[in-house]
Amino acid sequence: MMINNTLKKKFLKLSYNTLFLLCISATFAQKEATIFTNYKNDKSLLPDFSYAGYHNGEKEIPNSKNYKIFNVVDFGAIPNDNISDKTAIQNAIAAANALGGGIVFFPKGRFNVNEDSDLPNSIVSKGSRIIFRGSGSGSNGTELFMKNMLSPKNPTQMWSVPALFSFSAGGKDEKIGTVTASTKIGEFTLTLSATKDLKEGDWIILKLLNNSKELIDAELKNNQPNPTWDYLVNKGIDVKVFYQIKKIQKETITLMAPIAYDIDTKYKWEVYKFANSEEVGIEDIAFVGNWKEKFVHHRSWKDDSGFNLLSLSRTTNSWIKNCRFTDCTNAAGISQSANISILNCTITGNAGHQAINSNGSTNVLIAKCVDEASQWHSFGSSHGSMNTVIWKCSYPATTCFESHASQPRNTLLDNVEGGLMNSRAGGAIENMPNHMQGLVLWNYKQTNDPVKEFEFWPTTNVWWKIPNPIIVGFRSKGTTFKTEQLGYSESIDEQVKPASLYEAQLKLRLNKTPEWLNAL
Numbered sequence: 001m002m003i004n005n006t007l008k009k010k011f012l013k014l015s016y017n018t019l020f021l022l023c024i025s026a027t028f029a030q031k032e033a034t035i036f037t038n039y040k041n042d043k044s045l046l047p048d049f050s051y052a053g054y055h056n057g058e059k060e061i062p063n064s065k066n067y068k069i070f071n072v073v074d075f076g077a078i079p080n081d082n083i084s085d086k087t088a089i090q091n092a093i094a095a096a097n098a099l100g101g102g103i104v105f106f107p108k109g110r111f112n113v114n115e116d117s118d119l120p121n122s123i124v125s126k127g128s129r130i131i132f133r134g135s136g137s138g139s140n141g142t143e144l145f146m147k148n149m150l151s152p153k154n155p156t157q158m159w160s161v162p163a164l165f166s167f168s169a170g171g172k173d174e175k176i177g178t179v180t181a182s183t184k185i186g187e188f189t190l191t192l193s194a195t196k197d198l199k200e201g202d203w204i205i206l207k208l209l210n211n212s213k214e215l216i217d218a219e220l221k222n223n224q225p226n227p228t229w230d231y232l233v234n235k236g237i238d239v240k241v242f243y244q245i246k247k248i249q250k251e252t253i254t255l256m257a258p259i260a261y262d263i264d265t266k267y268k269w270e271v272y273k274f275a276n277s278e279e280v281g282i283e284d285i286a287f288v289g290n291w292k293e294k295f296v297h298h299r300s301w302k303d304d305s306g307f308n309l310l311s312l313s314r315t316t317n318s319w320i321k322n323c324r325f326t327d328c329t330n331a332a333g334i335s336q337s338a339n340i341s342i343l344n345c346t347i348t349g350n351a352g353h354q355a356i357n358s359n360g361s362t363n364v365l366i367a368k369c370v371d372e373a374s375q376w377h378s379f380g381s382s383h384g385s386m387n388t389v390i391w392k393c394s395y396p397a398t399t400c401f402e403s404h405a406s407q408p409r410n411t412l413l414d415n416v417e418g419g420l421m422n423s424r425a426g427g428a429i430e431n432m433p434n435h436m437q438g439l440v441l442w443n444y445k446q447t448n449d450p451v452k453e454f455e456f457w458p459t460t461n462v463w464w465k466i467p468n469p470i471i472v473g474f475r476s477k478g479t480t481f482k483t484e485q486l487g488y489s490e491s492i493d494e495q496v497k498p499a500s501l502y503e504a505q506l507k508l509r510l511n512k513t514p515e516w517l518n519a520l
Contacts, residue, residue: 033472033496035488036504043186046470047410047438050505051257052389053365054319054341057506060516061319061341064131064281068102070095072111079109086118093125093132101129106142106285108135114146114164122150122166128277130167134285137324137346143286149306158304163311163333165287167318171275173205179269180251186258192251192271202245203274203316203338204253210267211236219436221487223457223467230430231406238407241386242274242338242362244316257363260386260410276337280318282310288349289328295351297376304353305329312337320345328352331375335359335383343520347371355379355395357402358388365502368520371395371418377402377426378418381411381435389502390416397448400424403439403466405431410438414502419448420479422455422464433465437487442501443473450478457485472496 039045054061075092077085089104089111096102113123125132134142146164153160177193190206198204215237216225225233239261247254263269289307296303308330312318314337321343325331329352334340338361346369347355355375358364360383370393371378378395380402381388388411390401395418403411405427425434456466468487473496483489490496498504507513 049412052363084115085111097127103131106134110143126170129279131281137286152301158301161305163308169277169314174273176271183263205272207270208239229432282320286324288326291327330354338362345369358385367391369393374398381408403434409436417445420446435466439469441471446476
């Protein structure tokens, strides 16, 4: 039977309206999480993750077209000739550093960066305002191919192979003094014993190392430390957080971001001026290793760190975006840094050890990244990192997020999709637990087989200890939790509003969603 055009238009309009109403109904079916409703009036209920990322999430990553361009071809690099370009690349970086910054540019093609003829060392930059820019990370873009591994610094330490590409800073941290007035989480001001060597715009490190039983009990709450956790039991609570100074008035400084850990002067907090680089960008490049073996965890240094591709350390307000990491043991590591954004990156090829990790850093944002390779440890945090946000990232059902011990705190897994298992967090026994307070799973979607009575503080697994996580809007195929081990839980098997805790906290603070986040 033929349908005339008038009837057809009415039918299509009815269908569209019905679909629209169904979408609206589904949206209103989601309820605002009670903990978020209460958070608007009581900010102590959740960590404030809104300061994560480049310039505290307040600025868009710059296009940086006004920088001088240092084309690696002009320094002797030739794409697609199967001859090493390592020296040429290092020379281009050195020229940019000598000028105080610039764009180290790669045209399309494959550049060989660690051939048989090369010295077994890293390609290093220790300057600010360096943009390492390729012509795309796809098959027709820029590929930096690492044929051979570097050697471990210590063959008995399987994690000690340095990254081939290392972006860091020169200089040494300088001790300024101590904090002289106690300060609570959420406050912006600190009173110091001295400020004469500081100026506005400088970065500081706040350090605490204290084995007070009171401090340890406050962190673990109803959980008991194991005597084999040597670092926590004997050395104590270890906090190192990085902040930029906004204003100085005599001995009082105002920070760009709020304090994320209660500061009590009886524990003797120390203050250091941080030696850092800033405005470092890595973008539109495929970093390709030569890892072809079947990965075996801790079998050898080759498995754990042989093809270690990229490291950012001692950097602030910097970024990695639109990059691909293929056939690697370790994709990218962020260490002793602050306000770093890693956006739209993928890990592909043969599975290895680590994806992208925030290590001992503050306010790191890992956003819209995909681990297709199924690294043994996927996206995560370790070694005292504070306020790490993993936003809209995904990894296969065969792996899990990383939480690699040595006291990371305040890690948000926000709209993350992938496996959940208690064998992939990482960390040595002496550095347990895997995470301290502040692990938050918000609208997490678990894709591996369900687990009944999933435990975060099990008695039978010494390699998985996370105290009092917050789980809101968790979805799975039927996983349940031992609720007495959770700090808070809500809407298990039901997605909640706001869809993203990071976005919602950022919008609350700025009274709008930044354009860069809408675009992302």
